[in-house]
Amino acid sequence: MDRCDALRALLGALHVEDLALFTTGMISREAYGLRDRPENFYMMGSMGLLSSMGLGLALSLPGRRVVVVEGDGSALMSLGSLALIAQQSPPNFTHVVLDNEAYESTGNQPSISATIDLAAQASACGYRLVGRCLDLDSFTQLFAEHRASPGPSFLLAKVGGRASHGLARLDIAPPALKDRFRAAAGPGRASS
């Protein structure tokens, strides 16, 4: 499935109050271009940090669904965070890995996820719900299920598709993006 189509489906399936975090590189740029919203956080630096940040958010805001969207490179960099997320086990945590088996934003160098099964890692760590999908229909269906089910859940989507070079970088200054997200996550906002 095309990563852009998967991201579009994911963004369309989010509930209004869901907090969605996107990893550094193409995934953030693509999500920003497809459907920007105050409840989206785009990581511009610190590859690998996103899932632990999502864990802290989910533990602090048990009434909000937190959706972490990262790539295979980012997930591989933080396998230890998979263990901690499973051990802390926040039910409002949904983890999505868009796995293109490559470091696309640096020139498409291969990652090791072609032979290392990240879903099996999440399963071994103890995520409550783990899914895999190869096509857009199953991704759309599984994401809706994971979004609505007690987590932590982990959805591995094998993606490919056209190269995304030429995607614009985010034109929001990082502190302004953080302030906007913090206000959207803050007290007084709707909770599900």
Add this chain to the structure above:
Amino acid sequence: MIPAKTFWSELKRRDFRFFSGVPCSILTEALEALPADPELTYVPAVREDVALGVASGATLAGRRSAILIQNSGLGHIVNPLTSYSLMYEVPILLIITWRGFQGKDAPEHLLMGDRMTGFLDLMGVPYAVLDDGNLASVLDRAVAAMDSSQKPFALLVKKGSIG
């Protein structure tokens, strides 16, 4: 020596309620005194950068947060500090133990013990050293700096400071 209970109560008084970290022997007594309070959350992180990530998530949720780490883990948080905390302006209290202080420690702690404040200076992270009698004043200073700059502040803890 600062009693471990006082250490936590002074943090809580300033609304620090969410903590994550990786243990250090300098913090043994402090960590033993922690779990008694259900209002405080402590997430045992698998590495120092993960601690920073978890605590920063809590900060974005509107909670004042801190990490507790050994200075050997300072290297693990250099990129998260420079390309996340400092860049996005996400304040967090970094409680960092000072192994290798004045060259008296196991060999693996000597270089970092000697250069730690230099690393913090290079990154532009302000810091204060915890000493007998200054807990309240350094925490007030840390909170004021974090609130005004929206950036991290480091509190350096030497052996025997908390017990």
